[in-house]
Amino acid sequence: MEPEIRKAPATSEDATVRFDGVGMRYGRGSEVLRDISFELPRGSFQFLTGPSGAGKTSLLRLIYLAQRPSRGLVTLFGQDTATIQRASLPAIRKRIGVIFQDFRLLDHLSVFENVALPLRVAGASRRSYGEDVAELLTWVGLGDRMDAHPSTLSGGEQQRAAIARAVVGKPDLLIADEPTGNVDPAMARRLLRLFVELNKLGTTVLIASHDFSLVRSLDAPVLELAEGRLSQTRPAA
């Protein structure tokens, strides 16, 4: 049975993310994103698809504030990212959970420590989050690998640890770059259910993927990128 996502309004005044005529280039190179305009209404669930090199990762980088646009307006939680002061970045980043394609787990920390990192940085005590982190790790199938270090994990296990780290703080916005690329179909469905559950709790979710079976498994809007342009926005078939 297809999991149901939270139905967010088609447009909203208080969109979590809004792009308006955004272009982006690296250094003096040509634009990798051109005239991108879209919005992620608060509490929505959307997919971002497109072939490799279409600019999906660059678009996500703009959302999680790793990059600034070359032109246009990017609004995040109602704030123009061009005017966000450096000192305000940590507070905004705490509201965003990011799942990277290359996981970005810290090799010297155990899986448990990696997943607990956002909570630890937020100042929570180990006693307060210990049970929650352990429960989440069990949910993503890493209950018996909590003390392992990332270098000893398979690609799929690392991906699940990265997902757990992104969702552990119950972020307002979750962005995921190919989050199910390294796991088997059963685990992919299980992880998708996790994103859906998070969405039901109010988190805005954007999943970048070129796995069409994953995209089609939910009745969620799809943003399609091709050669740096957001060519169409359509509901999943």
Added chain:
Amino acid sequence: MSENTRRGAAPLLPPDAGRDRPLFAVAAILVFLACLSALGALGAWRAAEGWTDQLSAEMTVQILPEAGRDADTDAADAVARVQAVPGVIAARAASREEAEALLQPWIGEAGLPEDFPAPRIIAVRLDPGAPAEVETVRAALGDAEYEALVDGHRMWTDAVERAAAAVRYFALTLVVVLTIAAGAVVAFAARASLAARWDVADALHLVGAPDQYVAELFQQRFLSLGLKAGFAGAACAGLAALILAYVGGQAGALFFLPTLKLGWGALLIPPAAALASGLVAAFAARRAVFTALARRWE
């Protein structure tokens, strides 16, 4: 309660012993040199104080022999006049034998001829609280029938003070230069350490850690390293100072300083240097990391 909640949190910066070892050695050597410089400055300070106190607490009166006069009688008269001056504790005329002993380095052991007009020397000990002025002593001898030269040792006192000040300021400059060098070395090492661990800084930033959080991780690491290196360098410097003091005491003189008497205050220098090493390292690391983070994320 699970094992993971009981266990302490792992350090967010991975152990970096391999990279830290050369820095530890350099920092320890800099603290060692800074400590010795500071001890040298303190030694010069105290020695200069001792010598100038000694010189200013004494005065010398020379009674020049004249044909037809009895030098010993003149010397006795001069002693009586000088002793009467306020601010003089005692005056004593040196015998001819003592005068010869003083001249021995120049005339050898053969002694003076009987008829050689050796001046009579009067050693005057002054009240350290209110010493008599040279002019007052000179005035007391002004109407005497013999010629008397009063020497307040001013020339020597000034020379000793100048020499001691030069040594002192040189040593203090060395301490400052070594401190700056230590700071620069640690800042360089902190940047290298950060460059090697951008993955940690990036991961922390992306989960919402402010620059201060990241900087404090490096600051704590370098504070610890600076303290350890500081204590190692300071301990070696303390040991070296003890050996030098012992050798100096045995030989009677070390370089141009007779014996380095540092006093109890010197005991504070090694721990203070070690503490300063930790603080300089922590401050330098913090500044370096803040600067690097600002450049990367601007």
